[in-house]
Amino acid sequence: MPCHLHSDSFAARRRPATQIGVAPYTAAMSGRPLQVRFVSSASRTHQLPEADREVAFVGRSNVGKSSLINALANQKQLARVSNTPGRTQLINLFEHVGGGTIVDLPGYGYAKVPGHVRKDWGAMIEGYLLEREGLEMVFVLVDGPIGPTPLDVQMLEWLRDNEVPHTVVATKMDKVKSAKRRTRKQQLAAGCMLETGDIVWVSSAKNVNIDQLRGLVVGHLID
Numbered sequence: 564m565p566c567h568l569h570s571d572s573f574a575a576r577r578r579p580a581t582q583i584g585v586a587p588y589t590a591a592m593s594g595r596p597l598q599v600r601f602v603s604s605a606s607r608t609h610q611l612p613e614a615d616r617e618v619a620f621v622g623r624s625n626v627g628k629s630s631l632i633n634a635l636a637n638q639k640q641l642a643r644v645s646n647t648p649g650r651t652q653l654i655n656l657f658e659h660v661g662g663g664t665i666v667d668l669p670g671y672g673y674a675k676v677p678g679h680v681r682k683d684w685g686a687m688i689e690g691y692l693l694e695r696e697g698l699e700m701v702f703v704l705v706d707g708p709i710g711p712t713p714l715d716v717q718m719l720e721w722l723r724d725n726e727v728p729h730t731v732v733a734t735k736m737d738k739v740k741s742a743k744r745r746t747r748k749q750q751l752a753a754g755c756m757l758e759t760g761d762i763v764w765v766s767s768a769k770n771v772n773i774d775q776l777r778g779l780v781v782g783h784l785i786d
């Protein structure tokens with residue numbers, strides 16, 4: 564099972580909020596691409612529309628976050644929306660047609676960004692993760708072939724310390740040769756202080772385990 568850290572203290576911080584994009588979710592929709600629509604971008608959590616049930620995606624720049632969100636939705640244009648210059652540094656919110664919302668958090672650790680901007684991003688991401696009402700799950704993306712970077716480990720430790728529920732998703736697994744996959748998985752999991760079974764191993768390029776992740780996402784968005 565993926566790691567679902569959940570605490571009463573975290574749940575207690577939430578207050579009821581108006582859900583946007585409510586529509587009945589039927590079993591027939593499972594396995595289908597997520598139907599999502601870009602709603603808005605913001606630099607601070609309080610600027611976002613309220614959400615009842617939300618999942619967020621976070622990871623360092625270039626980890627494959629846009630590709631993964633596109634694969635989940637089977638929509639090439641979605642990433643283009645969030646990759647519009649300026650938007651990548653913002654919190655992007657998408658409405659899921661079946662109910663709930665999906666948030667694409669700005670990628671961290673982009674080397675070319677000046678220190679003060681990086682600090683702002685940190686504050687933005689941290690503020691969102693601590694303050695967002697209705698946040699059900701944070702999917703933390705880690706590059707499969709590269710493994711967790713020190714920043715990824717820092718992020719995971721911070722999420723654990725703050726009892727924010729999260730699941731690690733290892734991306735680009737098609738780039739790891741099948742002969743090396745088992746060892747790579749063990750190393751990556753150990754680097755994240757997890758077991759291999761705690762992690763969702765995906766490839767957006769080869770559509771591996773995208774259905775599995777979609778199921779997890781929908782499970783958190785629908786009551």
Ligand code: GDP
Pocket residue numbers: 622623624625626627628629630631670734735736737738765766767768769
């Ligand atoms: P983001 O910055 O986290 O949004 O990352 P992108 O989705 O833009 O991907 C960064 C790079 O990794 C791009 O060149 C993608 O084509 C590549 N990439 C993303 N996902 C995969 C994958 O599953 N397999 C492979 N081989 N490459 C991928």
